[in-house]
Amino acid sequence: MDRLIEAIEATQNPSVVGLDPTEALVPPQVVASFEEEVRDSVESEEELPAAQLAVAYFEFNRAIIDAIADLVPAVKPQSAMYEALGPAGVDVYAMTCEYARQQGMYVLADVKRGDIGSTAAAYAHMLTGAPAPAGGAAYDPWHVDAVTVNPYLGTDGITPFVDAASEADKDLFVLVRTSNPSSSELQMLDLADGAKVYEHVADLVEGWGEGTVGRHGYSRVGAVVGATHPEEGAALRERMPRTFFLVPGYGAQGGTAADVRRMFDRDGSGAIVNSSRGIIGAWKRTGRYSERMSGEEALGLVADAARDAAIAMRDDLRAVM
Amino acid sequence: MDRLIEAIEATQNPSVVGLDPTEALVPPQVVASFEEEVRDSVESEEELPAAQLAVAYFEFNRAIIDAIADLVPAVKPQSAMYEALGPAGVDVYAMTCEYARQQGMYVLADVKRGDIGSTAAAYAHMLTGAPAPAGGAAYDPWHVDAVTVNPYLGTDGITPFVDAASEADKDLFVLVRTSNPSSSELQMLDLADGAKVYEHVADLVEGWGEGTVGRHGYSRVGAVVGATHPEEGAALRERMPRTFFLVPGYGAQGGTAADVRRMFDRDGSGAIVNSSRGIIGAWKRTGRYSERMSGEEALGLVADAARDAAIAMRDDLRAVM
Numbered sequence: 001m002d003r004l005i006e007a008i009e010a011t012q013n014p015s016v017v018g019l020d021p022t023e024a025l026v027p028p029q030v031v032a033s034f035e036e037e038v039r040d041s042v043e044s045e046e047e048l049p050a051a052q053l054a055v056a057y058f059e060f061n062r063a064i065i066d067a068i069a070d071l072v073p074a075v076k077p078q079s080a081m082y083e084a085l086g087p088a089g090v091d092v093y094a095m096t097c098e099y100a101r102q103q104g105m106y107v108l109a110d111v112k113r114g115d116i117g118s119t120a121a122a123y124a125h126m127l128t129g130a131p132a133p134a135g136g137a138a139y140d141p142w143h144v145d146a147v148t149v150n151p152y153l154g155t156d157g158i159t160p161f162v163d164a165a166s167e168a169d170k171d172l173f174v175l176v177r178t179s180n181p182s183s184s185e186l187q188m189l190d191l192a193d194g195a196k197v198y199e200h201v202a203d204l205v206e207g208w209g210e211g212t213v214g215r216h217g218y219s220r221v222g223a224v225v226g227a228t229h230p231e232e233g234a235a236l237r238e239r240m241p242r243t244f245f246l247v248p249g250y251g252a253q254g255g256t257a258a259d260v261r262r263m264f265d266r267d268g269s270g271a272i273v274n275s276s277r278g279i280i281g282a283w284k285r286t287g288r289y290s291e292r293m294s295g296e297e298a299l300g301l302v303a304d305a306a307r308d309a310a311i312a313m314r315d316d317l318r319a320v321m
Numbered sequence: 322m323d324r325l326i327e328a329i330e331a332t333q334n335p336s337v338v339g340l341d342p343t344e345a346l347v348p349p350q351v352v353a354s355f356e357e358e359v360r361d362s363v364e365s366e367e368e369l370p371a372a373q374l375a376v377a378y379f380e381f382n383r384a385i386i387d388a389i390a391d392l393v394p395a396v397k398p399q400s401a402m403y404e405a406l407g408p409a410g411v412d413v414y415a416m417t418c419e420y421a422r423q424q425g426m427y428v429l430a431d432v433k434r435g436d437i438g439s440t441a442a443a444y445a446h447m448l449t450g451a452p453a454p455a456g457g458a459a460y461d462p463w464h465v466d467a468v469t470v471n472p473y474l475g476t477d478g479i480t481p482f483v484d485a486a487s488e489a490d491k492d493l494f495v496l497v498r499t500s501n502p503s504s505s506e507l508q509m510l511d512l513a514d515g516a517k518v519y520e521h522v523a524d525l526v527e528g529w530g531e532g533t534v535g536r537h538g539y540s541r542v543g544a545v546v547g548a549t550h551p552e553e554g555a556a557l558r559e560r561m562p563r564t565f566f567l568v569p570g571y572g573a574q575g576g577t578a579a580d581v582r583r584m585f586d587r588d589g590s591g592a593i594v595n596s597s598r599g600i601i602g603a604w605k606r607t608g609r610y611s612e613r614m615s616g617e618e619a620l621g622l623v624a625d626a627a628r629d630a631a632i633a634m635r636d637d638l639r640a641v642m
Contacts, residue, residue: 020440023452046460050451080436080443085451086462090411112436114471115401116501119341122401130371130406131344139367141407150435152473152496154503175473180437182475189521192511197518200510 001171001222001244002214003145005269007073007106013314014264014321016108016246017068017306018276019096020078021057025281027302031056033295050085054092057082060302061096064280067303068310069103074145076108076246076274097143107144108246112175114150120157123147124164127172146171148224148246151201158208158221165220166212171244172221174205177236179226179249198232199239206240216269218244225263227255227273234262237270245271251278251313257320268321275313282309322492322543322565323535324466326590328394328427334635335585335642337429337567338389338627339597340417341399342378346602348623352377354616371406375413378403381623382417385601386424388624389631395427395466397567397595418464428465429567433496435471441478444468445485448493467492469545469567472522479529479542486541487533492565493542495526497557500547500570519553520560527561537590539565546584548576548594555583558591566592572599572634578641589642596634603630 008014023031034055035048042051065075077096082089097107113123125131126147129140149161151174161172177187177198187198195203202223209219219242225233227249237245245263249255250273263271282305283289289301329335344352355376356369363372386396398417403410418428434444446452447468450461470482472495482493498508498519508519516524523544530540540563546554548570558566566584570576571594584592603626604610610622 022439022443047462049453050460050462053452078436078440078443080434080440084443084446086460087408087412087415088462089451091408094408112471113401113433114435115399115433116499116504118343119399119401122343122399122405125405130410131374132370139371139407141368141371141409150433150471150473152471152507153499153501154506154508156501156503178437178474180474180477182477183437185475185525186473186518186522187475189518190513192513197507197510201507204506 001218001220002216003169004074004106004171004244004272005216005218008269008272011071011073012318013072014272014317015072015310015313016074016076016272016274017064017072017279017310018076018078018110018274019061019064019280020081020276021060021280022081023053025277026056026060027283027289027293027295027298029291029293029295029298030060047088051088054082054085054088057089058092058095059299062099063299063303064306065100065103065105067307069105071314072105072310074106074108074272075100076110078276079109079111094142101143106146108146108148108173109142109144110148112148112150114153114157116153117156117160121160124160127161127164127170128168146173148173148175150175151204155204155208162208162212162221170220173224173246174208174221176202176205176223177225177229177232179228179253179255183226202236202240206243209242213242218242218270222246224248227260228253230259230262233260237263237265247271247273251275257316260317261320264321273317278313279306279309282306322539322541323537324490325395325427325492325565325593326537326539329590329593332392332394333639334393335593335638336393336631336634337395337397337593337595338385338393338600338631339397339399339431339595340382340385340601341402341597342381342601343402344374346598347377347381348604348610348614348619350612350614350619351381351616368409372409375403375406375409378410379413379416380620383420384620384624385627386421386426388628390424390426392635393426393631395429395593396421397429397431399597400430400432415463422464429467429469429494430463430465431469433469433471435474435478437474438477438481442481445481448482448485448491449489467494469494469496471496472525476525476529483529483533483542491541494545494567495529495542497523497526497544498546498550498553500549500574500576504547523557523561527564530563534563539563539591543567545569548581549574551580551583554581558584558586568592568594572596578637581638582641585642594638599634600627600630603627
């Protein structure tokens with residue numbers, strides 16, 4: 001987790017921007033402006049809208065990355081938004097990760113993968129690059145620094161990711177206490193030994209990280225802990241002293257800076273807070289958007305509003321640290 | 322689940338073939354035979370091995386699909402194997418699904434996705450097709466009939482898939498009791514109310530399916546129950562009367578026909594059993610492979626061995642029904 005922690009220190013900003021585009025978040029003139037360019041590349045007319053949206057997602061992401069790369073240490077592209085468009089969207093997912101890294105950002109791939117041994121090992125190639133043939137050069141098609149992983153299958157679904165992270169100097173974040181309302185149905189169940197299910201998972205995660213603790217005191221195995229559960233987050237901070245937290249749920253989902261304050265350690269490290277719509281959809285709340293804008297003008301507004309929102313979030317977090 | 326059940330009845334074969342290629346499972350001369358064709362399509366030399374392997378995976382899958390489509394009702398391509406190769410692999414994943422469907426097979430996408438509300442809705446586009454623009458035509462880039470889903474995030478991670486399945490006449494399968502050894506670490510925990518975690522999940526799954534029960538008595542929300550847990554599987558069959566089972570773990574992982582027998586209902590319906598390596602890697606056990614074979618000859622052996630293994634599996638299952 002050292003690279004992420006150092007990127008946070010360099011920017012003095014423990015926040016990550018979720019690059020989760022949807023059709024509603026991209027100004028329509030941006031999508032329209034790619035119609036001709038995309039038409040030549042698709043095999044059939046029915047593919048056109050998805051392919052066009054995919055290209056628009058990339059340009060949207062690029063405008064935001066350019067606007068925030070000097071002040072935000074990390075981005076978290078959510079795979080679902082891209083997969084919804086089919087393989088053309090997945091291409092753009094990898095392109096977005098590559099571009100963000102080229103701008104010096106830490107890329108946290110929010111893919112929430114989870115499977116058993118040999119299959120988990122296949123997913124873990126997102127961290128180590130494609131399987132290299134005998135004597136062949138390494139090739140990394142995904143360009144990510146960390147992935148999110150689901151714990152439901154237990155240790156042999158996690159170990160391949162830990163091994164891959166160690167090999168490639170990368171990280172993983174395991175779901176522990178998610179930010180959504182119904183997360184309690186499973187995660188908050190009372191166990192016979194007095195703990196909750198998520199506490200048991202927390203102990204597993206802390207154990208999975210053993211042996212990978214870096215120079216800043218945190219292991220390569222992080223935890224996802226929602227900002228919407230401040231008391232549990234504070235307790236988990238004590239329970240998992242070597243585990244870095246990825247904290248979703250700030251902003252649009254209702255979590256505040258005060259809610260996340262105790263998910264940081266005494267040195268103000270130990271967590272990074274995500275905001276997605278709060279940053280990438282900030283242009284909608286400016287009152288400055290007009291349908292008469294060109295695609296380029298609209299992207300300029302997206303970028304300016306994202307930068308302003310990212311600064312406001314940084315300052316909001318700094319104020320409580 | 323009606324379409325799957327009817328496909329099983331038509332073939333009198335409750336089995337599904339896992340299309341989970343790895344470099345070790347594809348004869349090397351098949352991979353080599355695509356070098357020239359692929360070289361023209363990649364942008365850099367370092368991309369070549371992964372791109373070549375991706376094309377080889379497709380031809381490997383096509384040979385197997387052609388060999389089994391008349392006697393096996395369904396295939397289950399495991400997304401991890403393709404994602405390991407990057408976006409080029411994901412292209413081939415969708416191509417494989419499309420080809421299997423064109424041959425009349427039910428395609429079960431083993432993706433084990435799981436996320437919260439709006440993000441789960443984005444993943445659920447794998448069932449309904451890409452988001453269509455106002456007035457635009459529907460476009461389905463994935464070509465799948467069902468997906469596997471992880472329950473760790475609770476109801477609001479599942480409902481979008483149920484809605485999408487209902488809209489598109491498709492299905493989902495939720496992980497309940499997975500086949501891997503360490504699955505017990507979380508799934509077998511004792512709850513304070515006396516149940517195990519996986520039993521609680523089973524009850525949730527049965528509930529999620531309510532209102533989607535089809536003409537054969539099963540809902541659109543199936544469950545993944547490993548063949549390696551025969552006693553628990555039998556108990557789950559009683560506990561989840563409206564839930565169709567996808568049963569991994571037969572064959573290479575150690576599950577036998579006797580182990581899975583009680584996961585079927587009294588009419589011999591209610592479950593489909595997966596085998597991956599046992600079918601797609603059967604060519605390795607024939608003693609008929611030679612390095613001197615051409616790519617085409619090697620694919621012929623893969624196909625013949627897969628067909629023989631699929632027939633043997635069908636007959637093995639029929640014998641205990």
